[in-house]
Amino acid sequence: MIEVAQRAGVSTATVSRVLAGPPEMVRPETREKVLRAVAETGYLPNRLARNLRERAARIFAVVVSDIGNPFFTALVRSCEDAARERGYSVLVADTDEKVDQEAQRLLDVAAEGVAGIILASTGRQNEGLEQVVRSWIPVVAVDRRVATASFDTVATDGRAGAREGIEALLEAGHQRIALIGGPEEISTMTERRVGYEEALRGHDIEPEPDLIRFGDLKEESGRAAALELLDLATPPTAIFTASNLIAIGAVKALRERRLRLPDDLSLVCFDDVIGGELIGPGIAAVVQPTYEMGTAAAELLIRRLEDPEAAVEERVLPTALLRRGSIGPPPDGSSRRPG
Amino acid sequence: MIEVAQRAGVSTATVSRVLAGPPEMVRPETREKVLRAVAETGYLPNRLARNLRERAARIFAVVVSDIGNPFFTALVRSCEDAARERGYSVLVADTDEKVDQEAQRLLDVAAEGVAGIILASTGRQNEGLEQVVRSWIPVVAVDRRVATASFDTVATDGRAGAREGIEALLEAGHQRIALIGGPEEISTMTERRVGYEEALRGHDIEPEPDLIRFGDLKEESGRAAALELLDLATPPTAIFTASNLIAIGAVKALRERRLRLPDDLSLVCFDDVIGGELIGPGIAAVVQPTYEMGTAAAELLIRRLEDPEAAVEERVLPTALLRRGSIGPPPDGSSRRPG
DNA sequence: TTGAAAGCGCTAACAG
DNA sequence: CTGTTAGCGCTTTCAA
Numbered sequence A, B: 001m002i003e004v005a006q007r008a009g010v011s012t013a014t015v016s017r018v019l020a021g022p023p024e025m026v027r028p029e030t031r032e033k034v035l036r037a038v039a040e041t042g043y044l045p046n047r048l049a050r051n052l053r054e055r056a057a058r059i060f061a062v063v064v065s066d067i068g069n070p071f072f073t074a075l076v077r078s079c080e081d082a083a084r085e086r087g088y089s090v091l092v093a094d095t096d097e098k099v100d101q102e103a104q105r106l107l108d109v110a111a112e113g114v115a116g117i118i119l120a121s122t123g124r125q126n127e128g129l130e131q132v133v134r135s136w137i138p139v140v141a142v143d144r145r146v147a148t149a150s151f152d153t154v155a156t157d158g159r160a161g162a163r164e165g166i167e168a169l170l171e172a173g174h175q176r177i178a179l180i181g182g183p184e185e186i187s188t189m190t191e192r193r194v195g196y197e198e199a200l201r202g203h204d205i206e207p208e209p210d211l212i213r214f215g216d217l218k219e220e221s222g223r224a225a226a227l228e229l230l231d232l233a234t235p236p237t238a239i240f241t242a243s244n245l246i247a248i249g250a251v252k253a254l255r256e257r258r259l260r261l262p263d264d265l266s267l268v269c270f271d272d273v274i275g276g277e278l279i280g281p282g283i284a285a286v287v288q289p290t291y292e293m294g295t296a297a298a299e300l301l302i303r304r305l306e307d308p309e310a311a312v313e314e315r316v317l318p319t320a321l322l323r324r325g326s327i328g329p330p331p332d333g334s335s336r337r338p339g
Numbered sequence C: 001t002t003g004a005a006a007g008c009g010c011t012a013a014c015a016g
Numbered sequence D: 001c002t003g004t005t006a007g008c009g010c011t012t013t014c015a016a
Helices: A002-008 A012-020 A028-041 A048-056 A070-085 A099-112 A127-134 A158-171 A187-202 A219-230 A244-256 A290-306 B004-010 B012-020 B028-039 B049-055 B072-087 B097-112 B127-134 B158-169 B187-202 B219-230 B244-256 B290-306
Strands: A057-064 A087-092 A114-119 A138-142 A151-157 A175-181 A213-214 A238-241 A266-270 A284-287 A314-317 A319-321 B058-064 B088-096 B112-119 B139-142 B152-158 B175-183 B212-214 B237-241 B266-270 B285-286 B314-317 B321-322
Touching: A002 A028, A002 B012, A012 A028, A012 A175, A048 A057, A048 A219, A048 A314, A048 B049, A057 A070, A057 A099, A057 B097, A070 A290, A070 B072, A070 B088, A070 B127, A087 A099, A087 B072, A087 B097, A099 A127, A099 B012, A099 B058, A099 B088, A114 A290, A114 B237, A114 B321, A127 A138, A127 B212, A138 A290, A138 B097, A151 A158, A151 A290, A158 A187, A158 A238, A158 A266, A158 A284, A158 A319, A175 A187, A187 B314, A213 B244, A219 A238, A219 B139, A219 B290, A244 B219, A266 B187, A290 A314, A314 B314, A319 B152, B004 B012, B004 B028, B049 B058, B058 B072, B058 B097, B072 B290, B112 B290, B127 B139, B139 B290, B152 B158, B152 B187, B158 B175, B158 B187, B158 B237, B158 B266, B158 B285, B175 B187, B175 B244, B219 B237, B219 B244, B237 B244, B244 B266, B290 B314
Parallel strands: A057 A087, A057 A114, A114 A138, A138 A151, A151 A314, A175 A213, A175 A238, A238 A266, A266 A284, B058 B088, B058 B112, B112 B139, B139 B152, B152 B314, B175 B212, B175 B237, B237 B266, B266 B285
Antiparallel strands: A087 B088, A284 A319, B285 B321
16 A cells, blocks of 8 residues: 555645545546556455454345255345445355354454354344444344344245135135144244234134144154144144245155145245255245345345444335145045035 | 463463463472462363464365355265364365366455365366365365375275176176266266276276266256157166265156156166165165265374374275165167167 | 563554 | 544554
């Protein structure tokens, strides 16, 4: 930088102003000289130094439970695109859906000096999050709400989405509709459950505890829950899964029991599955605007960085039902209530 | 830090030595005092400052074409796990399979001051990579080899893998086996093509240019290529796709033409597909040890960081053929050559 | 074994 | 509009 300054016949401060300051803080001709010197020397500013000065790196951390999950992958991808556009890089961290790990990862990335955090929280209070809040690092909650503090939030309308999915099943004639969800502490799971119950009650069906199962968000958990449901004295005629990988597990369970979609059972999944249209007759899904969620989160974070005093914003994005072959009428002889 | 130093009655240099230096550079009792002071004050070292001093952040960049692709997702996930274990964080960057973007992302992450780069290269020479090499930032090539320089490399044996997949098809009786690949410049694509050709020639079948298609790694490209193949005067009786999403596209093409797996056509895919066992009769796949690839890459990078002079290492991991329902005999009446 | 002191390369406050 | 100067918080010679 000193070299550039000498070459341009100015001070390093001026070089800095040209490169990092507001456009017109420096006289155009001086600016020119500096720019020329920069080009000639092939000078590259040292971000590590800038980071120290600014007390933050131009990096966003995206903290999710599992980037292996296609939903979060898509989220990370869109955050990255949006962040990159604004000059930020993206650091990823997995919590594995464990509070302790969430706390640790939050502490890690905060220590790393990231400028902001995009968080899909496990939903439980933790020291890491508190520490982050205390240190004034802005946090945007994505997908899942965080109850313990008010953050800018990007979410989808899980209640309405679940309702719509269940409605489709009800319209097809189903009465015994099961729900398989992930960890109950996660806000999305609660919302989807509420939507499920609302839809049933709207049709005078009282939700049966036996038909509601919570596990984790992984495939195996969905498989296990589905097997349990299928083994019930009066099994459900339809299953609604509150997450994508769970649906995959459920389909596997059906295969094991040699049941077919939608003849023997109908299925609707919240969130789409890669190749979902190719599995069996196609897995009907309540899809979320994943890409938009990520870009919105990045936007909110940048807005917050620019104006720390801005009012807390919550963006709720709509879902859409993708009707596919996995929705059909209940099998004959299944317990259809009178009326 | 100064506070800690005062509290412990030592200098900041000593505090630094206790926290960052080799264990026994400081007398145990002094060490104790410092540690106690650290605990009492809740002191957290500032990594931004350390980064400036060290001229590098404890961050690895993982540069891939598309984290949306499940293969790379898994890779990122495992890199992250391994890196985290060694005290490094992971920055992700997408190249979208474009050389220019690869160059730009490489320049970006280098400027960001990452300690090392794990790269799945587009395979084409670019200024970004050269710059990185010039600046002595260690690079580990993962999945794909980089021709323009010799890097530590983690790859799978694509030739053997492809051969095995094709052999399975040949054994089932197929003679007209098509190949759908991604960009030819990518080393993996070339290797898989070679494996494909070797297997055919091993059975005295001369590869037909008409049955070999290259596009990109996305679904749509696979679909388009498959449609072309199916429209051939003498269509293939089996398709081998050199990548996962391509297979999804191919299956879609089959559906459009109302062809069924494996009755009308057999299919083998290089690299597994999420839910691949649930698509049709199950998509047979040459699977790669994705997780191991990521951890190996992180390991190589750390080794290189510890010993910049170490000999260049190349790890080739084995693939395995997962036989699933998409492999069947060719349909009756299909052109089976005599002999 | 420890302390003093010199930077790492940048930005921003303060003068001019 | 631009130069001087003072750090950001850490690590690492160099001396003691």
